[in-house]
Amino acid sequence: xxxxxxxxxxxxxxxxxxxxxxxxxxxxxxxxxxxxxxxxxxxxxxxxxxxxxxxxxxxxxxxxxxxxxxxxxxxxxxxxxxxxxxxxxxxxxxxxxxxxxxxxxxxxxxxxxxxxxxxxxxxxxxxxxxxxxxxxxxxxxxxxxxxxxxxxxxxxxxxxxxxxxxxxxxxxxxxxxxxxxxxxxxxxxxxxxxxxxxxxxxxxxxxxxxxxxxxxxxxxxxxxxxxxxxxxxxxxxxxxxxxxxxxxxxxxxxxxxxxxxxxxxxxxxxxxxxxxxxxxxxxxxxxxxxxxxxxxxxxxxxxxxxxxxxxxxxxxxxxxxxxxxxxxxxxxxxxxxxxxxxxxxxxxxxxxxxxxxxxxxxxxxxxxxxxxxxxxxxxxxxxxxxxxxxxxxxxxxxxxxxxxxxxxxxxxxxxxxxxxxxxxxxxxxxxxxxxxxxxxxx
Amino acid sequence: xxxxxxxxxxxxxxxxxxxxxxxxxxxxxxxxxxxxxxxxxxxxxxxxxxxxxxxxxxxxxxxxxxxxxxxxxxxxxxxxxxxxxxxxxxxxxxxxxxxxxxxxxxxxxxxxxxxxxxxxxxxxxxxxxxxxxxxxxxxxxxxxxxxxxxxxxxxxxxxxxxxxxxxxxxxxxxxxxxxxxxxxxxxxxxxxxxxxxxxxxxxxxxxxxxxxxxxxxxxxxxxxxxxxxxxxxxxxxxxxxxxxxxxxxxxxxxx
Numbered sequence: 001x002x003x004x005x006x007x008x009x010x011x012x013x014x015x016x017x018x019x020x021x022x023x024x025x026x027x028x029x030x031x032x033x034x035x036x037x038x039x040x041x042x043x044x045x046x047x048x049x050x051x052x053x054x055x056x057x058x059x060x061x062x063x064x065x066x067x068x069x070x071x072x073x074x075x076x077x078x079x080x081x082x083x084x085x086x087x088x089x090x091x092x093x094x095x096x097x098x099x100x101x102x103x104x105x106x107x108x109x110x111x112x113x114x115x116x117x118x119x120x121x122x123x124x125x126x127x128x129x130x131x132x133x134x135x136x137x138x139x140x141x142x143x144x145x146x147x148x149x150x151x152x153x154x155x156x157x158x159x160x161x162x163x164x165x166x167x168x169x170x171x172x173x174x175x176x177x178x179x180x181x182x183x184x185x186x187x188x189x190x191x192x193x194x195x196x197x198x199x200x201x202x203x204x205x206x207x208x209x210x211x212x213x214x215x216x217x218x219x220x221x222x223x224x225x226x227x228x229x230x231x232x233x234x235x236x237x238x239x240x241x242x243x244x245x246x247x248x249x250x251x252x253x254x255x256x257x258x259x260x261x262x263x264x265x266x267x268x269x270x271x272x273x274x275x276x277x278x279x280x281x282x283x284x285x286x287x288x289x290x291x292x293x294x295x296x297x298x299x300x301x302x303x304x305x306x307x308x309x310x311x312x313x314x315x316x317x318x319x320x321x322x323x324x325x326x327x328x329x330x331x332x333x334x335x336x337x338x339x340x341x342x343x344x345x346x347x348x349x350x351x352x353x354x355x356x357x358x359x360x361x362x363x364x365x366x367x368x369x370x371x372x373x374x375x376x377x378x379x380x381x382x383x384x385x386x387x388x389x390x391x392x393x394x395x396x397x398x399x400x401x402x403x404x405x406x407x408x409x410x411x412x413x414x415x416x417x418x419x420x421x422x423x424x425x426x427x428x429x430x431x432x433x434x435x436x437x438x439x440x441x442x
Numbered sequence: 443x444x445x446x447x448x449x450x451x452x453x454x455x456x457x458x459x460x461x462x463x464x465x466x467x468x469x470x471x472x473x474x475x476x477x478x479x480x481x482x483x484x485x486x487x488x489x490x491x492x493x494x495x496x497x498x499x500x501x502x503x504x505x506x507x508x509x510x511x512x513x514x515x516x517x518x519x520x521x522x523x524x525x526x527x528x529x530x531x532x533x534x535x536x537x538x539x540x541x542x543x544x545x546x547x548x549x550x551x552x553x554x555x556x557x558x559x560x561x562x563x564x565x566x567x568x569x570x571x572x573x574x575x576x577x578x579x580x581x582x583x584x585x586x587x588x589x590x591x592x593x594x595x596x597x598x599x600x601x602x603x604x605x606x607x608x609x610x611x612x613x614x615x616x617x618x619x620x621x622x623x624x625x626x627x628x629x630x631x632x633x634x635x636x637x638x639x640x641x642x643x644x645x646x647x648x649x650x651x652x653x654x655x656x657x658x659x660x661x662x663x664x665x666x667x668x669x670x671x672x673x674x675x676x677x678x679x680x681x682x683x684x685x686x687x688x689x690x691x692x693x694x695x696x697x
Contacts, residue, residue, distance in 0.1 A: 019488040022461045046458030046505030047561045049548050053541040057678055064648050065682065068535045071462030071581060119468060119486055130487040131471060131480045146472060153469065161643050163469070164462060165581060165650070168643045175645035377675075418488075427461075 009033050011408055018418055020120040022072065023428025027417060029402055036402050039395040041421070045428045051381045059085050059350070059376040060171055066368065067165045069383070070427055072115065074164040075108040075156060076361035077383075080368040083232075083357030085171045088372055089348055096333060096340045097173040103329050104159045104169065105231055105359065106322040110193075111152025111163065112362040113277070113315040113322075116425045117200060118145030121312050124419045125207045141203075144196050148319065151193045155326065158182045172348045177341050183330050190327050194291075197323050200316040201295045209309035210416045211401040217306055217393060218271045219279035222246070222360050229280075229287040229321060231360035237283055238268055246358045249367050253384055272392040275364025276424065277314035282306075292321040308397055311423045315362070350376040361386055363425050387427045394424055450496040450595055453482040455516055457509040458536065458564065459502030461485065462581035463527040467499060470584050477595060495520040497594050503529040503536055503564040505545075510562075510570055517571040522594050525567045526587065528580040532652040532684025536564035539681040539690070577602060580650035580683065583635050603634045604655035607647050611638035619646055624669050626679060631657035652684035659685065663695040 013029040023045040030038040050069050054062055066081045067074035079101060086093070093101075118141060119134075126141065128134040135142050153163035158178050160166025168174050218240060222233035236252075237243045244252050254267050267273065278301065281288075285296045296302055296317050301310050333340055354371040364386025371380035397420050405413045452474075456464050464485045467474075471486075478497075482490040498520035504510055517523055528534040538544055545561040567573050577590050577600075586602065593600035603609075607629035611618070616638060620627035625646035629638065632647055633654040640647045659680065666676045677690050 017484060019484045019490070020486060022464075022485065023456070044506075044508060046502075046509055046564075048458065048505070048536055048564075049541060049543075049561075050535075052543060052548055053535055056542060057682070058675055061648065061679065061682065064650075065535050065540070068460050068462075068580065071460045071465050074460075074462075115465075115468070123488070130489050131483060132475060134487075135471065135475045142472075149469060161639050162581070164465065167640045167645055170645065176643040 013402065013408060013414070013417075015414060015418065018421055020123065020418075021422060021426050021428065022070070025421075025426065025428045027398060027421070029398060029417075031402065031408060036399045039399045039402075041391050041395050041398070043391075043428045051383060054378050054381045057378055059089075059372060059378070060348075062370070062378060062381075063169060063171065064165075064167075066383070069385070071164045072112045073108060073361045073363065073366070073427065075104055075160065075166055075169070076359050076366050077368070078166055078169050079105060079232075080357045080359045080366050081370070082169065082171050083359070084355045084368045084370050085357075085372070087355035087357060088353035088370065089171070089351055091172055091348065093173050094343065096336065096343055099329050099333055100159055100174055100178075101169065102230070102232070103326050103333075104156060104166065106326045106329075107152050107155025107159065108164075109152070109231070109322045109362055110319055110326075111149055111156065112425075113319050114145055114148035114152060114200075116362070117204070117312055117315055118142075118148075120425070121419075121422050124415070124422065144200065147193055147196050148200070151189055151323075154189060155186060158186060173343070177343060180334065180337050180341075183334060183337075187327060187330050187334075190323050190330070194320070194323050197316070197319045198291060198295075201313065201320060204313040204316050205295075205299065207309075207312075209307040210419060211307075211309075212404060213305075213307040213397070214400050214404075215396065217274035217308075218268050219274050219282045220268050220365065220389075221275060221280045221283050222358060222365055224284060224287065227287070229284055229289070229292075230325075233358070233360075236358075236365065238273075239279075239282060242268075246367065247356045249356060249358070249369070249384060250382075253367075253389065267392060268389075272396050273389045274308070274393045275386050275389045276311060277318050277362070278306075278308070278311040279364065280360060281314045281317065288317070288321055290324055292317050292324065295320065308393075308420060309423045311425070315425070318362075350374070354380075363387060363427055364389055385427070387424075390424050390426065394421055394426065449477065449479040451481040451494060452478045452591075453492055453495045453498040453516065453520065454480070454485070455482065455492075455498060455500045455512065456485060457500065457502030457512060457530070457567075458505035459527065459529040459534070461501070463499070463501035463530075466581050466584055466587060467526075470588065473588060474591065478591075492516065492519055497522045497524060497591070499524045499526045500567060501527045501530050503533050503566060504570055505536060505562055505564045506560050507562070513567055513571055522574045523567070523571065524575040524577060524590060524594070525573045526577050526582050528578050528650060528652050528684055529564070530567050531576045531578040533564050533566050534580060534652075534684060535682060537684065538563050539685065539687040540683070542678075542681070575600060575602070578633060578652045578684070579635055583637070586635050605634050606630050606654040606657075607632045607634050607636065607638050607641070607651075610634045610636070611641045614638050614642055616641045619644060620665070626666055626669075626671055626676075628662070628680065630665075631659055631662045631680070631685070632683075649680070649683040649685075657685065659689065660694055663693055667695055
C-alpha cells in the first residue's frame with residue numbers, strides 16, 4: 001500500500017507568467033517520486049509568422065519589416081537581413097559604411113544589455129519590490145541605467161534615426177551620413193559613460209549565483225570576421241571544437257517544435273546550446289582588449305565557472321568592450337569625415353538567388369535566410385533567433401535547480417528559477433516569430 | 443487632518459507584438475514616476491495588481507484567445523484605455539493585410555490540424571473592446587506618449603496629429619524624396635508624429651505610423667505608378683503598416 005502511495009507522489013511547480021522578460025512565458029515542472037519528470041518552458045506569446053509575412057514583399061522592405069520581430073534587437077534583424085540580401089546581390093559595402101554599421105550594432109548592445117542588467121535582472125539581486133522601489137531606493141543604479149541606456153539610444157538615434165526600428169540602415173548602405181558635430185558629441189558621451197560601465201561590472205562580480213551548475217553547457221557563437229572581438233562573421237564555432245559556415249545552419253541547428261510552446265527549440269548537433277554573451281566570452285574572450293579583457297580574466301568565467309547567472313556579468317563586460325570599440329570606430333570615421341560625407345549607398349543590382357546572413361545579437365546568434373526572384377521579391381524566408389536556441393538549455397538549468405533544492409514548494413526556489421531564466425535574457429517576442437513548425441509528438 | 447493624495451494608477455500591458463512600446467515607456471519612466479503609481483507592468487516589475495486602473499496603456503495586437511481574455515479584463519478594470527503602437531491601433535505587420543494570408547491559412551499550412559496552438563488574425567484592440575485613445579507609431583514617439591499621459595492625468599482627451607507626414611516634412615524644409623529622388627515615399631498617406639523621420643534621413647517613408655486621416659490612396663498609387671513602380675508591388679507596400687485590405691482592394695488607380 002505505502003509503496004503504491006509513494007509511486008504516485010507527484011508535484012507540479014507552476015510559474016504562470018515570468019515577469020521582467022520580453023514577451024510572455026511560463027514554467028511548468030513535474031516532479032514524481034522526487035525525480036524531475038518534465039520541464040516545460042512555455043512561450044505563450046501569440047505566434048507572429050514573420051517568415052510568411054515577408055514573402056511577396058520587395059527586398060528593400062525586408063529590413064524594415066523584420067526589424068519588427070523585436071524592438072530591442074531590431075538593429076540586429078535589420079543587419080542580418082541586409083547581409084543576406086547583399087550576398088544575393090553580390091554587394092560589398094565600403095569600409096566607412098561597415099564602420100557605421102558596427103557602431104550602430106554596438107549601440108544596440110549598450111542599450112539592450114544595460115536595460116536587461118539594470119531593469120530586468122538586477123532587481124532580483126538588489127531586492128527592489130517594484131519600479132517605484134527601484135527608482136526611489138536605488139537612485140544610483142537607476143541613474144547608471146539611465147546614463148548607459150541613453151548612450152545606447154543616442155548612438156542608434158544619431159546613426160539609425162531612432163532608438164530602435166532604424167530608418168537609416170538599408171540594403172546597400174546608409175541613406176544619410178550623420179553630422180560631424182553629432183558624432184563628436186557621441187565621443188564625449190562615450191568617454192563619460194566608461195566609468196559607469198566599469199562600475200556595473202564590479203557590481204555584478206559581487207553577486208554569487210543562487211543555484212549551482214552541474215553540467216557543462218555547449219557554447220556556440222559566430223567567429224568574429226576580422227580576428228578581433230566582434231559580432232559579425234560568416235562562420236560559427238562551438239565549445240566542442242565544431243566549426244561550420246553559417247550557410248549550413250539548417251544542418252547543425254536542428255530545429256524542433258514542441259507541443260507545449262509557441263517557440264521552436266534549436267539543438268546544436270543534437271545537444272542543448274547556450275548562445276549569447278557568455279558563449280562569446282567563453283569562445284573568444286581572449287580577443288578582448290584593455291579593460292574588458294582585464295575584467296574577463298579576473299572573473300569566475302575565465303576560471304571555468306559556467307554558471308548561467310554569470311551571463312549578466314558577461315553582458316556588462318560586453319558593454320565595456322562596446323564603449324571602447326565605439327570610441328575607436330567613431331574616431332576612425334571623423335578622421336575620414338570628408339570622404340564619408342561624399343559616400344552614396346551602394347548601387348543595388350537586383351538578381352535572383354539564395355543566401356544566409358547572421359550577426360551576434362545581444363542574446364546570441366541570429367540567422368536570416370532568403371530566396372529572391374529576379375525582381376528582388378521574397379520567395380522563401382527563414383529566421384532562427386537566439387532565444388529559440390537557448391530554450392532547451394534553459395529547461396535543463398531549471399531541472400538542475402529543482403534537483404538541488406531541498407524544498408520544492410519554497411518561494412525561494414520559484415524566485416531562483418525566475419532569476420535563472422532571466423539571466424539568459426530570453427526574448428519571447430523573438431522566439432515566436434516562426435512559421436515552419438512541424439508538429440512533433442512528445 | 444492630513445489627506446493622503448492617491449497617485450493615479452497606470453498599467454502597461456503587452457499583447458502580441460515586439461515589445462517596442464513597452465520599451466519606450468520603460469525608457470521614459472524617469473519622467474513618469476513622480477506623477478503615477480505603476481500598478482502593473484509585467485515587463486518591468488514582478489508585483490503587479492491590475493485592479494482599479496486609471497490609465498491602461500496596451501501594446502500589441504489581439505492574435506490569440508489569451509489576448510482576447512486579457513484585453514477584456516484590462517478594459518473592465520480601467521477608466522481610460524489607450525492603444526499604443528501600430529499593432530494595437532492598426533495590426534501592423536502582423537495583420538493579414540501585410541502578410542496577405544489569413545491566420546487560418548497559416549495554421550493549416552504550418553501546424554497539424556489537431557494542433558492545440560491557436561492563432562487568430564491579428565487585429566487592433568478596437569476590434570474587441572472600446573478604446574478611448576489610439577496612439578499609433580512603430581514605435582510610438584516618446585513626446586507624443588508623454589503628451590497623451592499628461593492630458594489624461596488632467597482628464598482631457600489628448601490631441602494627436604492625424605495629418606500626413608508631408609506636413610512635418612515641409613516644416614523641416616526637407617527636399618521631397620518622392621518628387622526629387624523618385625523614391626517610393628508613403629509620406630502623403632501616412633500619419634505624422636515622427637517628425638518626418640525617414641525623409642529627414644533622405645529615405646522614403648514606409649508608413650510605420652499607419653494611415654493619416656482620409657489618406658488619398660488613389661492619388662498615391664497613381665503617382666507611384668507614373669514613376670514606374672509596379673501596381674501590385676505598390677499595393678503590397680501600402681498594406682504593410684496598417685492600411686486596411688478592403689480599402690486597398692477598392693482602389694481605382696489611373697494608369
